[in-house]
Amino acid sequence: MNQLLVIVKAKSPITAGGLRPYGMFITTRDYIPGSVLRGAVAVHWLRTNKGLYDRLFKSQEAVLFGNCYPAQERRHACQPDYTLVLPATARTCKHFPGFVSGFKLRVQENPDLADLEMEPHGVFDTLIPQLVYEAMAEEMPVAFDLRCQRANCECSTEPLAGFYERVIQPFGTKPYTYRAVRARMHRLSHSAISRVTRTAKHGLLYSISALSANNQFRGVVTVPAHLNLAQVEQALRIPRLGARVSSGAGEVEINVYRLPLSDPRCTLPPVSARIRAFNDLLTEHWCDYHALAGRPNALPSKPPDTYFVLTLQSDAILRTPAGTPTLEWNVSTLGGEEVQLVRRWVSPRRVSGWNVAWGLPKAVDLACSAGSVFVYKWKGHLPTDETGAEKHPLVQALREIELVGLGERRAEGFGRVLVCDPFHQEVTSV
Numbered sequence: 334m335n336q337l338l339v340i341v342k343a344k345s346p347i348t349a350g351g352l353r354p355y356g357m358f359i360t361t362r363d364y365i366p367g368s369v370l371r372g373a374v375a376v377h378w379l380r381t382n383k384g385l386y387d388r389l390f391k392s393q394e395a396v397l398f399g400n401c402y403p404a405q406e407r408r409h410a411c412q413p414d415y416t417l418v419l420p421a422t423a424r425t426c427k428h429f430p431g432f433v434s435g436f437k438l439r440v441q442e443n444p445d446l447a448d449l450e451m452e453p454h455g456v457f458d459t460l461i462p463q464l465v466y467e468a469m470a471e472e473m474p475v476a477f478d479l480r481c482q483r484a485n486c487e488c489s490t491e492p493l494a495g496f497y498e499r500v501i502q503p504f505g506t507k508p509y510t511y512r513a514v515r516a517r518m519h520r521l522s523h524s525a526i527s528r529v530t531r532t533a534k535h536g537l538l539y540s541i542s543a544l545s546a547n548n549q550f551r552g553v554v555t556v557p558a559h560l561n562l563a564q565v566e567q568a569l570r571i572p573r574l575g576a577r578v579s580s581g582a583g584e585v586e587i588n589v590y591r592l593p594l595s596d597p598r599c600t601l602p603p604v605s606a607r608i609r610a611f612n613d614l615l616t617e618h619w620c621d622y623h624a625l626a627g628r629p630n631a632l633p634s635k636p637p638d639t640y641f642v643l644t645l646q647s648d649a650i651l652r653t654p655a656g657t658p659t660l661e662w663n664v665s666t667l668g669g670e671e672v673q674l675v676r677r678w679v680s681p682r683r684v685s686g687w688n689v690a691w692g693l694p695k696a697v698d699l700a701c702s703a704g705s706v707f708v709y710k711w712k713g714h715l716p717t718d719e720t721g722a723e724k725h726p727l728v729q730a731l732r733e734i735e736l737v738g739l740g741e742r743r744a745e746g747f748g749r750v751l752v753c754d755p756f757h758q759e760v761t762s763v
């Protein structure tokens with residue numbers, strides 16, 4: 334398997350579809366789904382080069398088109414090349430929401446903002462504290478605190494969804510700065526003129542929302558090893574995508590790079606290092622809560638198992654072995670090791686789509702939303718040396734899941750997963 338980083342620059346508004354129109358409003362998604370990119374590549378080569386179309390879409394192993402998420406235009410060297418989805422466990426202040434570190438970065442770039450905008454109170458992740466609290470809930474004399482962490486605020490908090498970037502901060506007290514990324518939207522209104530009355534025809538005034546020109550999106554395309562990588566790179570550089578291309582929408586410039594790039598800012602730490610960092614912080618919290626427990630002797634003084642987390646980076650369509658739609662990935666062995674699902678934060682979503690080749694709508698499926706979090710435990714421990722840990726069968730199985738994803742319709746961008754997202758370690762506001 335090889336991976337390609339795809340950077341899509343919008344040169345005209347893009348309608349990325351996917352949402353049901355209501356009344357006179359036709360809405361769009363705030364990113365380019367993998368299915369839209371895949372559909373556009375398929376239609377382009379089906380019309381112009383049937384041989385290439387057959388190699389890309391009729392091979393035994395499918396090319397996996399990931400969703401392309403909004404990204405900031407690169408302004409300085411330490412900005413990363415990937416956009417991540419905020420986990421369902423991330424929370425922010427109800428009255429002053431948003432990343433405080435991202436705000437400080439924006440003020441550095443544009444000092445006038447300091448007078449115009451209120452400083453947000455930061456975003457924090459509740460997964461580790463909540464997991465430890467729930468493991469000891471019976472012995473805890475206090476309630477679990479989900480209030481804002483800013484001094485003198487104490488407002489309640491709410492989950493924060495969306496996309497974020499993790500920027501390396503070489504000189505600050507924390508190694509990373511976080512900032513939310515959003516696509517700029519564009520609204521177009523149209524009406525049909527009646528030839529009789531010379532006014533807007535009744536029922537034909539409508540408004541279309543689209544992703545504005547000059548937005549940038551990044552995604553990953555996974556290519557099976559037997560395909561010629563240079564040819565796939567070439568095939569991805571299509572001129573248009575999305576709906577309404579005949580009326581000028583969807584003009585794009587697509588650049589493709591091979592991953593992993595040699596530059597370290599583009600890569601997350603190895604899977605074993607992420608698992609270790611997650612468990613180290615979990616142990617730290619376990620010891621703190623253990624000291625607070627009513628009867629500490631009734632509880633183990635350290636976590637008895639190794640925990641790992643799967644955070645969905647796109648919607649995932651999962652089924653039980655009997656074929657029933659489900660909202661949990663209830664696996665019992667991974668890499669030959671017994672694992673157990675302990676907790677999940679999931680919200681459901683209905684997904685459908687349009688099959689261009691058949692000219693028919695796709696089946697409606699139940700999916701777990703992007704950002705959903707699944708926590709598993711394993712009774713063993715990873716070797717302490719990094720090389721040994723990376724070669725462990727469980728780590729190799731998790732790395733494979735990160736590469737190929739989970740569940741159905743993976744070629745269309747569903748089921749992308751990040752193992753032990755480092756954001757889960759941000760237990761204090763960032």
Ligand SMILES: [Zn+2]
Nearest residue numbers: 426454481486
């Ligand atoms: Zn607050």
